[in-house]
Structure formats: C-alpha cells, structure tokens
Amino acid sequence: MEKLIFEMSSAGRKGYSLPKLDVPEADLKSLIPPGLSRNTEAGLPEVSEFDCVRHFTRLSQLNYSLDTTFYPLGSCTMKYNPKINEKLAGLEEFAALHPYQPDSSIQGTLEILYETEQALSKICGMDGFTLQPAAGAHGELTGMLIVRAYHTSKGNPRKKVIIPDSAHGTNPASAALCGYEVVTVRSDKAGRVDLEALKALVDEEVAVLMLTNPNTLGLFEKNVKEIAGLLHKAGALLYLDGANLNALLGITRPGDMGFDIVHVNLHKTFSTPHGGGGPGSGPVGVKGHLLDYLPVPRIRQKRNKLTLDYDPKKTIGRVRAFYGNIGIIIRAYCYIRSLGWAGLKDAALDAILSANYLKARLKAHYQPAVDDEPCMHECVFSGKDKKEYGVRTLDIAKRLLDYGFYAPTVYFPLIVEEAIMVEPTETESKETLDAFIEAMIKIAEEAKTDPALLREAPHTTPVRRLDEVLAARELNLRWKSSGA
Amino acid sequence: MYDLEKMRFTKTHEWFRVEGNIGYVGITDHAQKEITDVVFVELPNLGMEFSKGAEAAVVESVKAAFSIYAPVSGKIVKANSDVTKDPSLVNKSPYEEGWFYALEIKDKSEVDSLMTYKDYEEFIKTGAH
Amino acid sequence: MNYSPHTQKDKKEMLDAIGVPSVEDLLKAIPQEFRLQKLDLPEGISELELKALVSEKAAKNRSTRELTSFLGAGAYEHYIPEVVGTVISRGEFLTAYTPYQAEASQGTLQAIYEYQSLICELTGMDAANASMYDGASALAEAVLLAVRETGRRRVIFSSSLHPEYKQVIRTYLEGYKIELVEIAHRDGLFDEEGLKGQANEDAACVIMQNPNFFGFIENAEAIDAACHRCGALLIACVNPVSLGVLKSPGECNADIAVGEGQPLGIPLSYGGPYLGFFAVKEKHMRKMPGRIAGMTKDIEGKRGYVLTMQAREQHIRREKATSNICTNEGLMALAACVYLSLLGKEGIKEVARQNVLKSHYLKDGILKLSGYELMSGRPFFNEFIIRCGKDPDRIIGDLLKHGIIGGLPLGRFYPNMKNCMLICATETKTKEEIDRFVELLGKH
Incomplete structure (x- = not known):
C-alpha cells in the first residue's frame, strides 16, 4: 500500500515556491503580540513537489471511478461527466471571481445562474428555483425550512412530516433537523405509499409529505394525484425528493403532478462529477405560493442587468455563505444546453x-x-x-x-x-x-x-x-x- | 452466576435482573447475535430518570444503531464503564459483564408485567420481533 | 450533443430481450394526464457551439486576474500551486463516488484520512471529519453539536462574527427553541465584559471567530475563561491560513474548530464550491456530523481505510442522525490535502507571514493618506477596516474604472458603518499593486 504523506516527510524538503518578499521585512512579534501567536508549529509533512505528485497519482490509481469502471449504483445516477463541462467551468473568468465583486463585473456568471434557474423551472414544472443548496440533503433542509415558514405565515408551523419507510435516510434527518416530528407511512410491496395508511395519518398537524418519485424501488408512484389531493385538502404540502429525476426528464414534470416543492441533484441528473463524495448541488424549486420564502440572495432582472436581491421580506434567510456551488451549476448549465429538450x-x-x-x-x-x-x-x-x-x-x-x-x-x-x-x-x-x-x-x-x-x-x-x-x-x- | 429463570425480559430484547430495589439492564443473547459485533455503547448519566419504555441507551454495530429501552421506570444509579471501554463484552458476555446500567425501581409492579424467560423464548420462536 | 451510446440496433435488441415493442410500453405507469409533449427549452447544441456560448458568457465577467482585488471577508485570493488542479482533475478522483465500497476506493479514503490528519495538525484538535459544505454551514453544525452535548439553549456570539454566518445560524436553528445572543463588539473585538454578563449556566456555546470579520485577532484567553467558567463549549471559527502564525484553536482551548477551507488551494469561484472543515476534541468525537474515514486492516493484515462511525449518520440513524449531511465537499477536501502537503511545515508559516507583512504594508500606506483612518489599531492578520471620508461605494466604483476592486463597503451589513470598508492583501499582491492602490485611494 501507499505510504501516508506524513511517512514520506523529510525535514527541509519543500513543495512550494513563493515570490521573494517585496515589501519591507518586519518582526512579526511587533505586529502580532506573542499572546496571540502560535506556540507549537503545525506538524505538516515536508515533501518535494514531485513526491507529492507521485503520492496522489498513486493514490488515484487505487480507486475505481466512473472514468474507468461501470458504476451501477442505484439512486446515485452515475452517468458520464462530460469533459468539456469541466474545462468550461474551470475558465479563469468563472473560477477567479470573488463572491463580493460588484454585480456589474459578474454579469456572465449571473446570466448562467439565471438561465439555469429558468431551465430547471421548466424541466420540473415549477415557478422558481434557488441554486444555493450545496447538496441534496442541504436542499431538503432548505425545503423543510420553506415548509415551516409557509405554515408559520398561516398561523401554525405544524408538527409532523410524513415520510415513507422506503425513503432515503436524508429525508427523516432533514425533517428532524428542522424541528419536525417524523411520522413513517408504510409502503406496499412495490414501495408505493399505502393510501389507506396515509389517509389515517393526514391531519391538520401534518406540514408536508416527502415523496420520492420514481420511488426507491424504481417504480412510478401511480397514486401521486390522490396523494397530492389528500395532503392539499388538509392544508399540507407535497415535497419531491428529486434523487430519481433522471427517469422523468422531458417525459413528465413534478409540478404537473401536484408537488409544491422539489429538490434536484445536479451531481446526479445533470451529470456533474461526484468528486469522491462531493461537491454536489441541490437546487430547490417551488410553486408560486412558496416563491417568497426562497433563501437569499435572489437573482433579479432589472433593466437588462442582473442583480442580487439580499432582502426579500419573507425569505427563510441564508442556508450558506455567498451564493452557491457555482462551479457545479455551470457544469449543469452546459449539460442542459448541450442536450436540449x-x-x-x-x-x-x-x-x-x-x-x-x-x-x-x-x-x-x-x-x-x-x-x-x-x-x-x-x-x-x-x-x-x-x-x-x-x-x-x-x-x-x-x-x-x-x-x-x-x-x-x-x-x-x-x-x-x-x-x-x-x-x-x-x-x-x-x-x-x-x-x-x-x-x-x-x-x-x-x-x-x-x-x-x-x-x-x-x-x-x-x-x-x-x-x-x-x-x-x-x-x-x-x-x-x-x-x- | 446469572440465572435466566430469575431474570425478566422485554419484547425489545432487554433483560432485567432485580437486586433489592435495584434492577440491572442488558440485552439478551438472541439480541446480541442479531446486532452482530457491537462497536459502541452510549450509556445514560447517573441520576437521569426514565419512564418504562423510554430510550435509555444506544448500542451500535457497524451498520446499525439500536435503542435500549428502560424495562421499568426508575433513576439511573450505576453505569457499566467497562462496556463503554470494551463494547465487545456485549457479544462475549451479554448476561454478565455486558450489562449496561442499573436503575432504582420506582414501581415494583412494573417488574411483574415483564416476561419470564420461558415467555421470552416463546416470543422469539414465534418470530414476533 | 447526446451522450447515450445506444444505436437503433442496440435498442431493438434490448426491447426484444425485455419483450416489448417500444420504450413507450415501459412508461405505462405514468398517467397520460401527466405526460409531456415538449419541453420549452432550446434545442441541443454541439460541443463547438457550447464552447462559443459559454465563452461569450465568460467574457462578460471581469475576473480577479484581470482586475486587482483587495477583497477578503471570508473568501481569499491565494496562490494555488499547479499540482493541486492536476491532482483533483484526475478522473480517478473526480468521477468516483462516495467511498462506500472501501476496497475499490482506497485512494479517496486514504486522501480523506490524510486530510483529517492535516486539519488536526493545523487546528491542534484531536479529530476531524471528511468535510462540510462551507464555513458557515460547518459553524451551524457546530452550534447544533454544542446544543446536543450540553442540553442548553443559549448561543453567544459577537457582532464581529461574519454577518452571513450569523444569518446561516439563524436559518439552521429556526426549528429549535434557541436563544441567540449577539453581543455588540467593543472596538472591533468580542466584548469581554458583555460576554461575562451573558455566559451563564444556560449557555450551550460561545462562538469566537478568529480573526473576526473585521480582520482583528481576538483575545482568546479571556473568551476561553468566560466560556468554560459556565460550562459552555467554545467554538473557534478560524481562517486556516492564519494558523501559520496565529494561536491554533487547540491552543485556544476550543472544543470545536470550524472554518472556511477555501483559502487552502480552492479557487474563489464566486463563492463555491468551498469547503467547511470541522474538528473536535476527543470527547466530542462520537457526536461529530458527517463522514469520517478511519484506518483498519484487511483480512490479510494489510493496512487500509474505511468510512467509520457510520451509525451516527442519516443513512442508518435517520431522524436521530447527528446531521442530515450526505454528499459533502470531498474533492475540495482533496484540494486542501494536496495544498497543505505541498506547503508543509515551513510553507504554511511563510504564506501566513507574507499575508501579515503585505497587509500591514498596505495599512501603513493608507494611514499616510488624509481622509482615511483605521477603525481600530487592534492587531490583525491579512485584512482590516478603514473609515473613509467619502461614500465607499463611490470610491469602489471609481477604482473599478482603474482595474481595482477596492474592498468591501460594510454598510450592507452594518448600517452604522456606512463609511467603512474592509480591505485585504494576501501574498498574491505585489508591492507595485499595493502602491498603485494607495495612490489611487489618495486621489479621493
């Protein structure tokens, strides 16, 4: 096996170079008092650049990856990650942008974000999207916070979230993280929600049902219309875990089936690479009645210019610093444009x-x-x-x-x-x-x-x-x- | 030595051994086999009070986590630090060294409602778990 | 462009094997009323056209390579050695999934283990996880850990904490009955007296950002004392590059260390993907959120790595999990791992030292100008706040015409700091660029 990078360390080796200091030298102690300075040095390894390249190249060769191997992972949609998308997302004009640059200097990026929001809205049949969540589970949390804000505005945040026993573990974890009590609804042997069991669970304290469609057995939830009806009648919402959206592209749309909120995984359906565990991106789409609650900032079009709006009144707030996993969103944009409808x-x-x-x-x-x-x-x-x-x-x-x-x-x-x-x-x-x-x-x-x-x-x-x-x-x- | 005949059992596979007004709690041999290798045990703090059926401890295997419920209501008076240091005791010695905690029994009548070993064996056989 | 390899012949053979005449027959479960005729999206395009389209968008941006940027405020322009990009763009890392099948993922797993080790060394903590989304969400998760561990409900921080981090904490804690106590800063630092007044037996944690949002270095000793006196956990939210010179969270006696890992070899990318790092003292190890790699042996006794302590996680514990996180920022953690390996013991000190010296050179230059003054003379690392005689937005606008992004006007975050600007200089700025910036500022 490959040694650890620490085991390759030899005092005095260097793997970096910096320009010679061109401003006057000063004693650091005069600028940072000893009480605020580090006493024990960080035990980082000392290796040459070449050692480092060899080490990580050899490590990479210990991996199976999509580029080398078929990855039949259910629920993960391990499809080819187009190389051109890597190249384009890595362009300096995108990668070397500071998140606090003035809007006027980032119009190209904002255009891509805006068009991606629009495209996802059309693909999913929703009225608006936020691209901020960093992954699917982050999207779920965002979705649950929107649910809570919506019900709170109606006077009662409600207490329960219904989740089928066939759901991904992130669903109950996200609902619980948002302070909801998780109620499990039984599935039939095809993994479909047991309608009778659901009827018995829906009441005025149910905030939302989190559904995966196609479900985790890979079957279309035929009763989605009845399910949506049941929930909506009780004033509750219907949420789609979009992990399996790949099966629906261009064939049918969650928004048409009665879903109020959906999260999608750009790193599954829209071909962005998984990176050995991320980064991903988990945009969240909503119907009109929930648009006001989307997290900040929102992208707005004003006189042919795009700007960021930081303070819509009813927003759930911020789910992360800055805007989102832009590099991933650009790749997904490239994918959507390449394939077309x-x-x-x-x-x-x-x-x-x-x-x-x-x-x-x-x-x-x-x-x-x-x-x-x-x-x-x-x-x-x-x-x-x-x-x-x-x-x-x-x-x-x-x-x-x-x-x-x-x-x-x-x-x-x-x-x-x-x-x-x-x-x-x-x-x-x-x-x-x-x-x-x-x-x-x-x-x-x-x-x-x-x-x-x-x-x-x-x-x-x-x-x-x-x-x-x-x-x-x-x-x-x-x-x-x-x-x- | 433990005597299964003198111990009581729950449907959630805890055993309960009474010593005076104190009861010791662990999981059955059947349960430890189902759980497979226990890798971590989280015990309640001394002084915490639980009502019958409340989650009082957690055991973890590599692929799963299981709640350990209080067989009867009471206050925690002992916790087995050996089992937190060496969780494999739950597998090696479920009825002795692998005990989790002891509680001061609040209501003796709750003990009577628990299963005998014979009942428990029957319960496992019927597969209702 | 379509990436599907199926030819008509393939499709025919596959349909025959399934025993249906057309793909349409496989869609019967979808009610007709939900079937879509056409999507209102443009037609697909070739790679050539895509390149032209996206390049055209790119041309509408003005990057920090074209402009000279003095922005910091939570995202920092550092030099990224070429090796970092070379490693993380290798398909074997880039296109692998989360390492659930450990035997086929040893490269990713060992890299995570090395990353965890490097973060521990840098922060002076005992254990680290495999990454969180970003600094702000890592901080929110740290607060949740503190609330779970202490069973208490009061979270204390200073107004000098990054405003967007404060917002994220508020959002994350919406569903909990938590009392968020914001203490007004005192001359740019955590107000120690205010903290003593608020840190009582209800306090779950005290958040110390260091350097804080204003760039100043906090007096960790006093914060530690007030925090631990009442049994609260100390959360240190730190800039990892600053740890080349500043007291580490471990040395500050922190229980949890988190922060934005972007400075460790990750491009600015207009805010993401970034990297939240998360490390704890040993006693909180079992309560950490997220994935964790551990060393073990295979059946032949050979060293290897697996994801461990998985029973904390959502796919097993569901609603009782320590967090809902699943996908994290794996590739960004790899970037940080490569960056820290290249820098090593000396490199991290040298980069930190250059940050201190360049930013202080900039400060000295500005102080010579009339019309500007420092918000405070407190020690800082690589950024600081100046008070301007004029509206900072106008200054920023004028500087942009000269190809300079001057800093971050603070009015957006602090209404009483409308005339203030946060300015940063890292090792990437040359003396010449700093001199020119000062000269242009002087013209205002």
Missing part, C-alpha cells in the same frame, strides 16, 4: 430502457423486488435466496469488484431484504451492460458452487476485505507522529 428526454428514455434490459436478463438469476410491471430508471433485486448458500448481498457486491465493476447500492431500500439496487444510466453501452450481466450470472453460479469465494471477496483489489468492526472499535482517525 430532446436530448434530455432521450436520456431518460434510454436510462429506462437500460434498466429494464438489465432486469429482464438478470431476473432468472436474482429475484426482482417487483416483477409484475416495468421499472423506471433503476431496478431492485433481493439477494435473500442466496442466503441458503451462506452468501449475503454484501458478498455479491464485493465479488463484483473482482470482475472490474463497482458494486450496486446494497441494503437499500430498507423494505427489501438483502436489497441490490442497480441503476445503469443512459450512458453505458449495451456491451458494458452485457458484460455486467455476465458477471452477475457467474456470481450467482459461484454462490452455489463456491460460496467461500464470495465470502472472501474481493480478491483482486488493492486491499482485501477490510475489517470495519476493528475500525469502529479502535478508532484511528488521524496520523500521529510516533513522538506524540
């Missing part, structure tokens, strides 16, 4: 086609969670029938790494036992899908004939299966010099 629709249709193809070819070997209707952009299998061989879903996931594929999302949604959630996206070729299918079929065979091979997998990765229990019991979260 027809391209976006084709992307959704191809994603749906690919998911159904995978399901059709794998269902003889893995039990689909739902088999009596087509799926949307992703499909969920259960690995429970492999348990009789002493093999669990985790083992299947690890074995896939040996075949050169990243693993699907596993053990989610929680309502499917031993869940395996596969999302191929529209950018993987049929050849790649076929190779993945072949690997999955072989693994199903191996589960019967050589289960130990799976339980001990992976065999070919830079490290073998890692001990997570040891990591959690004997926490080692940072390097420490042996002297310390």
